[in-house]
Amino acid sequence: xxxxxxxxxxxxxxxxxxxxxxxxxxxxxxxxxxxxxxxxxxxxxxxxxxxxxxxxxxxxxxxxxxxxxxxxxxxxxxxxxxxxxxxxxxxxxxxxxxxxxxxxxxxxxxxxxxxxxxxxxxxxxxxxxxxxxxxxxxxxxxxxxxxxxxxxxxxxxxxxxxxxxxxxxxxxxxxxxxxxxxxxxxxxxxxxxxxxxxxxxxxxxxxxxxxxxxxxxxxxxxxxxxxxxxxxxxxxxxxxxxxxxxxxxxxxxxxxxxxxxxxxxxxxxxxxxxxxxxxxxxxxxxxxxxxxxxxxxxxxxxxxxxxxxxxxxxxxxxxxxxxxxxxxxxxxxxxxxxxxxxxxxxxxxxxxxxxxxxxxxxxxxxxxxxxxxxxxxxxxx
Amino acid sequence: xxxxxxxxxxxxxxxxxxxxxxxxxxxxxxxxxxxxxxxxxxxxxxxxxxxxxxxxxxxxxxxxxxxxxxxxxxxxxxxxxxxxxxxxxxxxxxxxxxxxxxxxxxxxxxxxxxxxxxxxxxxxxxxxxxxxxxxxxxxxxxxxxxxxxxxxxxxxxxxxxxxxxxxxxxxxxxxxxxxxxxxxxxxxxxxxxxxxxxxxxxxxxxxxxxxxxxxxxxxxxxxxxxxxxxxxxxxxxxxxxxxxxxxxxxxxxxxxxxxxxxxxxxxxxxxxxxxxxxxxxxxxxxxxxxxxxxxxxxxxxxxxxxxxxxxxxxxxxxxxxxxxxxxxxxxxxxxxxxxxxxxxxxxxxxxxxxxxxxxxxxxxxxxxxxxxxxxxxxxxx
Numbered sequence: 001x002x003x004x005x006x007x008x009x010x011x012x013x014x015x016x017x018x019x020x021x022x023x024x025x026x027x028x029x030x031x032x033x034x035x036x037x038x039x040x041x042x043x044x045x046x047x048x049x050x051x052x053x054x055x056x057x058x059x060x061x062x063x064x065x066x067x068x069x070x071x072x073x074x075x076x077x078x079x080x081x082x083x084x085x086x087x088x089x090x091x092x093x094x095x096x097x098x099x100x101x102x103x104x105x106x107x108x109x110x111x112x113x114x115x116x117x118x119x120x121x122x123x124x125x126x127x128x129x130x131x132x133x134x135x136x137x138x139x140x141x142x143x144x145x146x147x148x149x150x151x152x153x154x155x156x157x158x159x160x161x162x163x164x165x166x167x168x169x170x171x172x173x174x175x176x177x178x179x180x181x182x183x184x185x186x187x188x189x190x191x192x193x194x195x196x197x198x199x200x201x202x203x204x205x206x207x208x209x210x211x212x213x214x215x216x217x218x219x220x221x222x223x224x225x226x227x228x229x230x231x232x233x234x235x236x237x238x239x240x241x242x243x244x245x246x247x248x249x250x251x252x253x254x255x256x257x258x259x260x261x262x263x264x265x266x267x268x269x270x271x272x273x274x275x276x277x278x279x280x281x282x283x284x285x286x287x288x289x290x291x292x293x294x295x296x297x298x299x300x301x302x303x304x305x306x307x308x309x310x311x312x313x314x315x316x317x318x319x320x321x322x323x324x325x326x327x328x329x330x331x332x333x334x335x336x337x338x339x340x341x342x343x344x345x346x347x348x349x350x351x352x353x354x355x356x357x358x359x360x361x362x363x364x365x366x367x368x369x370x371x372x373x374x375x376x377x378x379x380x381x
Numbered sequence: 382x383x384x385x386x387x388x389x390x391x392x393x394x395x396x397x398x399x400x401x402x403x404x405x406x407x408x409x410x411x412x413x414x415x416x417x418x419x420x421x422x423x424x425x426x427x428x429x430x431x432x433x434x435x436x437x438x439x440x441x442x443x444x445x446x447x448x449x450x451x452x453x454x455x456x457x458x459x460x461x462x463x464x465x466x467x468x469x470x471x472x473x474x475x476x477x478x479x480x481x482x483x484x485x486x487x488x489x490x491x492x493x494x495x496x497x498x499x500x501x502x503x504x505x506x507x508x509x510x511x512x513x514x515x516x517x518x519x520x521x522x523x524x525x526x527x528x529x530x531x532x533x534x535x536x537x538x539x540x541x542x543x544x545x546x547x548x549x550x551x552x553x554x555x556x557x558x559x560x561x562x563x564x565x566x567x568x569x570x571x572x573x574x575x576x577x578x579x580x581x582x583x584x585x586x587x588x589x590x591x592x593x594x595x596x597x598x599x600x601x602x603x604x605x606x607x608x609x610x611x612x613x614x615x616x617x618x619x620x621x622x623x624x625x626x627x628x629x630x631x632x633x634x635x636x637x638x639x640x641x642x643x644x645x646x647x648x649x650x651x652x653x654x655x656x657x658x659x660x661x662x663x664x665x666x667x668x669x670x671x672x673x674x675x676x677x678x679x680x681x682x683x684x685x686x687x688x689x690x691x692x693x694x695x696x697x698x699x700x701x702x703x704x705x706x707x708x709x710x711x712x713x714x715x716x717x718x719x720x721x722x723x724x725x726x727x728x729x730x731x732x733x734x735x736x737x738x739x740x741x742x743x744x745x746x747x748x749x750x751x752x753x754x755x756x757x758x759x760x761x762x
Contacts, residue, residue: 054435057470064474072477089438093445094475096453101478 001121001166004038005243006031007046007209008227010085012059014051015231015266015290016316017352021058026263027228028066031242034258035074038244041119043076046209046225047083047128047172049091067103077102077118081127083172083209088127109137113156121166121247124157124203128172128210146173150195158202166251169203172210175217175224197222204251213238214257223255230266233292233317264314270294270321273304282311292317343371382502382547385419386624387412388427388590389608391466393440395432396612396647396671397697398733402439407644408609409447412623415639416455419625423499424457427590427606428464428509428553430472448484458483458499462508464553464590469508490518494537502547502628505538505584509553509591527554531576539583547632550584553591556598556605578603585632594619595638604636611647614673614698645695651675651702654685663692673698724752 009028013020035043050059071078080103082088088107095105104116106125115122134149135141138156143149150173161167176194200206200222211217212227212235225243230236241257267289275281276293291312295304297320308315347367351359390409394401416424431440452459461484463469469488476486485497487506496503515530516522519537524530531554542548557575581587581603592598593608593616606624611617622638648670656662657674672693676685678701689696728748732740 057468060470060474064477068477087438089441090471093441094479096445096449097479097482097484098475100481103478 001042001119001247001249002038002040003042003044003118003121003168003245003247004035004040005044005046005205005207005223005225005245006228007044007172007207007225008048008083008212008231009045009063010048010051010227010229010231011063012051012055013229013231014355017355018290018314018316019056019058020229020231021056021062023229023262023264025062027240027260028062030260031228032066032069032074034242034260035070035076038258040076040244042123043070043078044123044168044170044207044225045078045080046170046207047081048085048209048227049080049083050086052085053087053090071101071103075101077116078104079116079118079123079125079170080105081125081170081172081209082107084128086128088129092127109133109153112153113160115167120249121168122162123168123170126153126169126171146193147176147195147199150199154199154202161202163202166204166247166249167202168247169200169206171206171208173208174210175200175208175222204247205245205253207243214241214243228260229262233266233268236266236268236292264289266290268292268294270296272296273301273307277307277311287312288314290314290316292319294319294321296321344368347371382423382500382628382630383419383421384423384425384499384502384549384626384628385416385421386425386427386588386604386606386626387609388425388553388588388606389429389464389593389612390426390444391429391432391608391610391612392444393432393436394610394612395736398736399671399695399697400437400439401610401612402437402443404610404643404645406443408621408641409443411641412609413447413450413455415623415641416451416457419639421457421625423504424451424459425504425549425551425588425606426459426461427551427588428462429466429590429608430461430464431467433466434468434471452482452484456482458497459485460497460499460504460506460551461486462506462551462553462590463488465509467509469510473508490514490534493534494541496548501630502549503543504549504551507534507550507552527574528557528576528580531580535580535583542583544583547585547628547630548583549628550581550587552587552589554589555591556581556589556603585628586626586634588624595622595624609641610643614647614649617647617649617673645670647671649673649675651677653677654682654688658688658692668693669695671695671697673700675700675702677702725749728752 009024011021011024013024049063067078070076082091082105086107092105092107095107098105102118104125106112107127109127109129112124112126115124129149131143131146131149134152135143138152140152143152150171173195174193176196197217197219204221206222208217208222208224211224212231214224214226216224223243226238226240227235229240230238239259240262241259244256244258246254265286269276269291270293271281273295291314293308293312293315295301295318305315305318308318344364344367348359390405392402392405394405430444448459451457463472463486467488473486473488476488479486483499485506487493488508490508490510493505493507496505510530512524512526512530515533516524519533521533524533531552554576555574557577578598578600585602587603589598589603589605592605593612595605595607597605604624607619607621608616610621611619620640621643622640625637625639627635646667650657650672651674652662654676672695674689674693674696676682676699686696686699689699725745725748729740
């Protein structure tokens with residue numbers, strides 16, 4: 001039994017104001033080609049197919065197009081679950097009709113306990129769910145954490161599990177010991193969102209989504225495939241891939257990872273402005289990659305980001321190594337971290353993250369005024 | 382060939398701050414029962430399945446539940462198109478998988494020209510589209526109105542139409558001569574949104590959605606089925622029904638209309654407050670209907686809406702027959718119409734229409750301040 005494990009496609013993702021849709025299409029076309037070559041018997045997508053509960057229509061169309069190619073044209077069964085970024089109801093709409101062609105999209109916890117049988121293996125599709133949902137579902141008030149919830153779900157599965165066949169758990173969770181990157185939104189603080197890896201011991205393989213790198217968890221049978229693309233600069237050193245699993249009937253397996261190569265990479269560079277604008281420096285680089293640039297220059301520089309963008313059109317983020325004068329501070333982001341930013345800078349970061357439009361001088365003035373008003377207690381709500 | 386024509390379900394509709402979901406479920410269950418009795422060979426849903434492009438998840442679940450009952454359990458083919466309230470992309474997601482069980486949901490203009498054949502009849506499913514989309518699709522710059530667009534679409538269909546078989550057009554448009562009611566949002570002013578009824582002459586039957594009453598158009602072969610429920614008080618005198626068509630092989634047909642009875646009706650009542658609160662007046666009424674109450678009293682009355690709601694819990698809207706003093710005006714809506722309302726009153730109406738939360742005194746004060754600021758030109762955006 002050969003299957004491919006992928007997760008965290010995050011279709012509709014906006015990174016520093018840039019929609020990743022075309023980049024996602026590019027890599028997904030590669031993925032489709034890889035499926036044609038590998039001829040797997042199933043594809044697992046372990047949650048976060050979309051980046052948000054109401055994705056842009058371009059993302060909706062892209063998902064439909066890719067599922068169609070894989071499932072209808074190549075006739076490969078797909079086993080997908082909703083993640084914390086998906087709306088379970090919206091993503092799984094129509095799943096009753098999909099089943100006939102072996103497209104399984106599960107968003108309902110009640111559907112998690114009956115496995116999908118494919119070529120001798122049993123797949124349990126467990127969507128992401130808040131502990132409250134699981135507590136309600138089992139009418140069990142002792143469930144208060146993700147860990148409690150997962151333990152309960154697995155114990156329910158175990159009641160009817162056939163240990164003589166290979167069993168695969170498909171889930172979307174923060175499994176204990178995992179390292180986070182910036183693009184995985186923090187769900188709960190202080191570890192209460194974590195799930196112990198031990199719960200998955202009844203399964204031959206656990207295909208996880210949520211953390212964006214396979215490196216996030218070192219375990220023989222419980223694995224993250226990693227995300228489709230790099231979705232933040234904290235993932236700049238990741239190598240994105242999908243996991244190809246050749247499962248034996250005794251539950252043992254052979255793993256192969258195949259890399260997905262984006263059209264534009266996401267990288268960090270640093271140097272003095274003059275240096276970075278020097279042809280001898282940039283001529284051997286892929287200048288249209290998505291870049292985070294750290295400038296080492298001290299003192300004032302006029303309009304560095306636009307100068308950089310003349311050479312590197314996709315600079316997404318620029319930092320200065322040093323503190324800047326108050327005058328310039330508002331346009332740049334210091335390395336001193338979250339706590340030391342002004343409200344206006346924090347809003348600017350948020351605005352950049354959430355929109356594609358420019359944060360104009362008018363908007364800045366209005367926002368500054370509003371922040372000021374709030375501080376003075378003038379606003380009534 | 383027997384089919385049922387319905388349209389304008391508007392799932393997720395909010396009427397005067399009340400979600401109609403449970404009312405819609407009640408009537409749709411009736412509809413399912415009616416299908417069991419009538420045993421039609423197909424169901425047409427002529428657009429506006431949802432009330433908005435991103436419907437609430439309860440509406441998504443309700444649509445899935447009803448389509449499942451009709452299409453999977455009762456095995457009746459469904460022919461649906463997206464209307465102006467639906468998002469074509471979101472509604473038709475997955476339609477490639479639905480087809481195998483004869484669930485057809487078309488949101489794409491390019492899919493309109495190949496008919497669906499069911500038991501000797503040909504159904505053309507033409508989703509709602511703005512003229513610009515049709516202009517782009519045909520690369521025909523002469524298309525500027527809905528009328529031009531429809532003419533072009535029908536001429537494309539005619540190229541391959543078999544006039545010896547019954548042909549049914551399924552569309553969502555404002556066909557000329559139709560009367561509007563308040564709940565059909567005005568799309569274009571001055572008649573440019575209208576489509577001439579003559580375009581549909583090649584078809585044995587044209588099943589329309591958009592206008593909420595079968596009375597909206599008097600034509601032998603081009604018909605509105607009307608909406609599922611009353612969605613505004615301007616529809617208070619409508620009788621909601623679905624149309625049952627027995628189509629002969631020569632294209633002639635017999636029409637039967639079957640009424641859908643809501644759990645709570647939408648009605649208008651008027652009288653003096655004291656009269657309306659008198660048991661002898663209300664004891665024979667269905668007091669939990671959705672009501673618009675017009676009070677005939679002159680002068681000040683203390684808190685009439687709450688007094689009314691003690692007897693009639695679902696008063697959605699209250700009017701006074703007379704102009705009120707400025708002090709009270711802000712809480713009521715005069716009969717003098719749209720043009721004479723203050724900005725604050727207009728916003729209040731809008732707020733009531735769009736939300737379920739209370740428009741508190743704090744919100745009112747803030748909004749009044751904002752309107753004032755805008756008038757003074759203080760706000761920069």
